[in-house]
Amino acid sequence: MTVLTTWRIAWRNLWRNPRRTTLALIAIGLSVTLVLIYDGILRWETDYLVDTITGPMLGHVQAHAPEWRRTRAMDKTLGGVSRTVAAIGRDPEVAGVDTRVYAPALAALGEEGFAVVVVGVDMAEATGPSRLLPGSKVPLGGRRALMGRLLAEQMGVRQGAEIAIVGQGVDGSLANDLFTVAALIDTSVDLVNRQAIVLPIAEARELFAMGDEAHELVIYARDPARAGPLAARLSGSPELAGVEVLDWKTAAPGMNDLVDLVSVMWVFVLLLVFVAAAAGVANTALMSTFERTHEFGMLLALGTAPARIVGMILVESLALGVTGALLGTALGGAVVAWAYHAGVDWAKLTGGGPSSLSAFGVTFTMIIRPRLASIDIVRVVLAVMATAILASTWPALRAARLQPARALRE
Amino acid sequence: MRARGVTKTFASGRQEVWALRGVDLDVRAGEFLALVGPSGSGKTTLLNLIGALDVPTAGELLVLGRPIAALSKHERAHLRLQSLGFVFQAYNLVPVLTARENVEFVLELQGAGLDRRARAQEVLAELGLADLTDRRINELSGGQQQRVAVARAVAARPAIVLADEPTANLDGENAETLMHLMRDLRDRHGMTFIFSTHDPRVVAHAVRIVTLVDGRVARDERTGGEPPHTILPAATVQAVGA
Numbered sequence: 001m002t003v004l005t006t007w008r009i010a011w012r013n014l015w016r017n018p019r020r021t022t023l024a025l026i027a028i029g030l031s032v033t034l035v036l037i038y039d040g041i042l043r044w045e046t047d048y049l050v051d052t053i054t055g056p057m058l059g060h061v062q063a064h065a066p067e068w069r070r071t072r073a074m075d076k077t078l079g080g081v082s083r084t085v086a087a088i089g090r091d092p093e094v095a096g097v098d099t100r101v102y103a104p105a106l107a108a109l110g111e112e113g114f115a116v117v118v119v120g121v122d123m124a125e126a127t128g129p130s131r132l133l134p135g136s137k138v139p140l141g142g143r144r145a146l147m148g149r150l151l152a153e154q155m156g157v158r159q160g161a162e163i164a165i166v167g168q169g170v171d172g173s174l175a176n177d178l179f180t181v182a183a184l185i186d187t188s189v190d191l192v193n194r195q196a197i198v199l200p201i202a203e204a205r206e207l208f209a210m211g212d213e214a215h216e217l218v219i220y221a222r223d224p225a226r227a228g229p230l231a232a233r234l235s236g237s238p239e240l241a242g243v244e245v246l247d248w249k250t251a252a253p254g255m256n257d258l259v260d261l262v263s264v265m266w267v268f269v270l271l272l273v274f275v276a277a278a279a280g281v282a283n284t285a286l287m288s289t290f291e292r293t294h295e296f297g298m299l300l301a302l303g304t305a306p307a308r309i310v311g312m313i314l315v316e317s318l319a320l321g322v323t324g325a326l327l328g329t330a331l332g333g334a335v336v337a338w339a340y341h342a343g344v345d346w347a348k349l350t351g352g353g354p355s356s357l358s359a360f361g362v363t364f365t366m367i368i369r370p371r372l373a374s375i376d377i378v379r380v381v382l383a384v385m386a387t388a389i390l391a392s393t394w395p396a397l398r399a400a401r402l403q404p405a406r407a408l409r410e
Numbered sequence: 411m412r413a414r415g416v417t418k419t420f421a422s423g424r425q426e427v428w429a430l431r432g433v434d435l436d437v438r439a440g441e442f443l444a445l446v447g448p449s450g451s452g453k454t455t456l457l458n459l460i461g462a463l464d465v466p467t468a469g470e471l472l473v474l475g476r477p478i479a480a481l482s483k484h485e486r487a488h489l490r491l492q493s494l495g496f497v498f499q500a501y502n503l504v505p506v507l508t509a510r511e512n513v514e515f516v517l518e519l520q521g522a523g524l525d526r527r528a529r530a531q532e533v534l535a536e537l538g539l540a541d542l543t544d545r546r547i548n549e550l551s552g553g554q555q556q557r558v559a560v561a562r563a564v565a566a567r568p569a570i571v572l573a574d575e576p577t578a579n580l581d582g583e584n585a586e587t588l589m590h591l592m593r594d595l596r597d598r599h600g601m602t603f604i605f606s607t608h609d610p611r612v613v614a615h616a617v618r619i620v621t622l623v624d625g626r627v628a629r630d631e632r633t634g635g636e637p638p639h640t641i642l643p644a645a646t647v648q649a650v651g652a
């Protein structure tokens with residue numbers, strides 16, 4: 001019996017009871033729709049978490065002098081940075097490298113002083129999309145600095161104010177100079193908002209008497225999922241010999257756990273599909289095979305092999321499952337596409353909740369833009385197919401084991 | 411077909427019900443045999459055994475030289491598919507298929523090649539259904555459905571066709587036409603027909619009549635020579651029972 005005949009019989013059998021089949025399709029379709037919406041939110045959340053964690057601050061891979069992460073000492077710097085950055089930049093998997101300086105200092109406005117962290121960044125890298133200062137057009141240089149808005153509010157500093165920065169250079173010398181606050185910044189990094197004064201790397205180096213040095217190289221991978229292998233490869237390169245090279249998951253395990261937690265929620269999603277699809281398919285398969293005992297007896301009497309009877313019933317359930325899954329995919333995909341473009345404000349949905357959330361020193365937006373990858377759809381459809389087969393296996397085996405003579409009497 | 415002391419019992423609760431009590435019977439190729447007898451006499455049970463749908467409790471039953479009791483489930487299914495044709499009282503066609511697809515279905519199961527559609531068309535035409543091949547089963551009358559069932563049974567030219575009360579649900583005219591068609595097929599293709607019936611009009615077409623009573627062969631008689639039979643022209647077949 002050809003596959004085509006089996007599918008044709010299966011499809012027509014489904015519509016022998018249009019009401020039951022329609023109800024099953026609605027149940028499967030709606031469950032797939034809900035799963036895809038949920039999945040879209042999870043994917044957005046995972047991607048957004050990774051982007052928010054890695055983009056502005058951590059990067060996908062970091063390089064520091066040994067001991068710098070533990071001590072944060074000014075003199076634990078990487079040397080020959082220009083040559084190293086150029087070498088890293090030649091790696092085809094590297095999208096960019098930000099050179100950072102972090103220096104504790106005192107900032108004073110008038111007579112009052114505050115502890116701050118001066119962050120020197122490569123402005124060309126830091127103003128890129130999803131980075132620390134995305135799209136910032138504020139001209140810096142000439143002793144002009146950016147200041148975290150929360151820090152500025154605490155200090156009573158306004159845009160245009162002149163502040164004094166006093167610290168210690170890497171050589172132990174006194175570092176001090178006057179800077180004009182060019183703009184107040186709101187980033188997704190709490191440290192920057194509350195404590196940071198951001199300078200172009202060249203001015204930060206000059207202030208702290210640094211040469212071609214940096215405390216940290218923040219490396220961005222073209223494929224964030226390959227951060228681990230990239231870190232391993234870079235750590236073996238001669239330019240980074242003796243340097244601590246870490247991927248972001250190792251550098252910030254707490255944040256990685258957060259991302260992993262979201263991924264674990266997928267198990268529950270699959271369970272949801274399994275239960276909903278199983279209920280729809282199992283009910284239909286059971287009812288349908290019990291009603292057709294006589295017909296299966298006739299097919300067996302004609303000499304149809306029991307395996308073919310099993311195949312026919314499984315294909316019937318598969319046809320039901322796949323049709324329901326495709327309907328659900330169409331609906332779920334449309335809802336996700338709409339939500340992606342429109343953006344769903346969680347604060348409005350929950351009647352005035354917070355519009356952003358801070359965790360692990362990072363501020364997350366609550367505007368949800370669900371998105372789906374093709375693998376999400378493939379996964380759900382495969383889950384429905386597997387469930388359809390599992391749910392109809394028992395009815396199929398029961399039909400195949402019928403005694404034809406006895407079944408014909410029913 | 412050769413039966414010697416064929417016995418069949420069924421369990422009914424704690425009791426044993428004897429359906430056949432030592433049937434002896436030989437059927438030669440090309441016979442047109444009617445199994446008659448009152449209800450419960452064992453006609454359907456014997457047909458089921460000859461059709462390898464069931465196995466005897468005791469005795470020897472050879473169908474086309476194969477000992478039915480010794481065959482596995484799979485071997486019996488293969489025997490049915492390749493060598494036996496079935497016509498059931500309630501037609502038992504696949505309701506979601508058309509007349510042609512029902513015939514093609516069995517040919518396909520047998521592994522027939524791409525000519526199966528033409529073969530299905532041909533046998534349906536032979537049974538006067540040339541214009542109805544693409545009709546779904548529920549669009550056909552009872553007589554037409556039973557002719558489709560006969561077409562399905564004979565399409566692969568089986569050695570034996572077994573028919574269990576084939577005319578039970580048909581009116582007189584359709585019953586008469588069906589018996590004519592079955593005789594036609596037997597005369598043209600040399601198939602053996604064994605059918606159970608209560609219907610005297612059907613019995614009148616039989617060449618041999620075996621009467622069962624209480625699970626035993628009570629009488630086995632051959633009619634005096636072949637009853638008169640004229641092969642019906644296709645136009646007549648189509649007109650009757652349309």
